[in-house]
Amino acid sequence: MQTRREALSLALTAGLAPSVVRAQSTQAWRPTRPIRMIVPFAPGGSNDIVGRIIAESASQALGQTVVIENRAGAGSVIGSEHVARSAPDGYTVLINSSHSTVPAIVARMPYNAVDDFVGVAVAGFSPYVLVVNPQLPARTAQELLALLKAAPGRYNIATAGTGSGVHVGAELYRSVAGVEAELVHYRGGGPSVAALVAGEAQIGAPTMASSIGQVRGGALRALAVLAEQRSPALPDVPSAPEAGLPGLIHEEFFPILAPAGTPAPVVAALGAAFRGAIQQNVAKLNELAGVAPRAGFETSAQVITLVREGVERYTAILRAAGVQPE
Structure with a gap:
């Protein structure tokens, strides 16, 4: 005959079985x-x-x-x-x-x-960030657009390698902005940002993670955060819609x-x-x-x-x- 304690034990086991299984797993x-x-x-x-x-x-x-x-x-x-x-x-x-x-x-x-x-x-x-080397005479996304339109193919865009999200961002920028600029593929986000800081490349759409320190320190100039809203991490940088590039959303x-x-x-x-x-x-x-x-x-x-x-x-x-x- 089943005791009250045994019955209670079985009931508790049945009730807890799913969570116990999850915990054990x-x-x-x-x-x-x-x-x-x-x-x-x-x-x-x-x-x-x-x-x-x-x-x-x-x-x-x-x-x-x-x-x-x-x-x-x-x-x-x-x-x-x-x-x-x-x-x-x-x-x-x-x-x-x-x-x-x-x-x-x-x-x-x-x-x-x-x-x-x-x-x-x-x-x-x-989000990704549209940035330029500070030596480039463009302080806003619209000034960059005018610069690229005036000299097709003269400037280059750094990417983190073929197939990288930074590559997608660069292609998306060229498409949305309707500009001609040469893509230069580097072996990762770090090297691409280093090339931008050194002036080997003039423009980029790097990840925020790989460029936030350089933007905050002034080594790169951020023209837009490629998101619908500004980022709390870079509150002074306009969003893509604010910068006049509403189609340039990339995260x-x-x-x-x-x-x-x-x-x-x-x-x-x-x-x-x-x-x-x-x-x-x-x-x-x-x-x-x-x-x-x-x-x-x-x-x-x-x-x-x-x-x-x-x-x-x-x-x-x-x-x-x-x-x-x-």
Whole structure:
């Protein structure tokens, strides 16, 4: 005969079963060696900055060091392919804000940007910024437009590499503004911003994360934030509509991904650790990188859906601009 205590125990177990299963699934896997976070760009770019901000807190949550490893090349393709081909064991993850733009520009992709990955977390969102070298005689977006119209092909625009979000921003600017300017591809956001500061390139649409320090310090002049509204990180810089470029809206997001086939408990553990790290560093992400986390990306499916929708959106933007994959 079932005792009252046994009955109560069974009832509690039944009521708590879903949450217990969830808790066990997130705690069942613990790494036993360091985890590599692949940044598919050179040091100093937005992904490198954001990755380093959250890596320490994620390391504390997981009990193992999250090591940043830069694998630059081919507009992030080299580093992303490395992750896609890595063992799906939780010890290799990717952070790549260009992940959804690359398929729109690279004709022969060595991996599938959606099917070869699973979502872990989203570190946040950030607009791109239209900037110029301060030596360029243009203090507003309209003055830059007049300068480029008067001398087609004379000036160049720096990008972070073919297929990067910065490349998309440059193509979008050329299309929306209707100007001719030569694209110069660098090996990541850091090198492209360095080229702008040095005067090797005159114009750029870098990520806020990779350029915010140079803008605040006066090494670059920001003409517009490529968003509908001004950014709290650069409150004195006009939005694209305010600058007379209402069609120039371009924002990056930072998905953290693991290889397809990574077991669900491992993905859950990684997701919990990285989401916690992101929330712990909200102020730092905004101050140092102009990146703001958003709710709605708590599951692996939500993250990969964002990636899929990004691929579709960027492809539509570039095709409308007349850009075909190469």
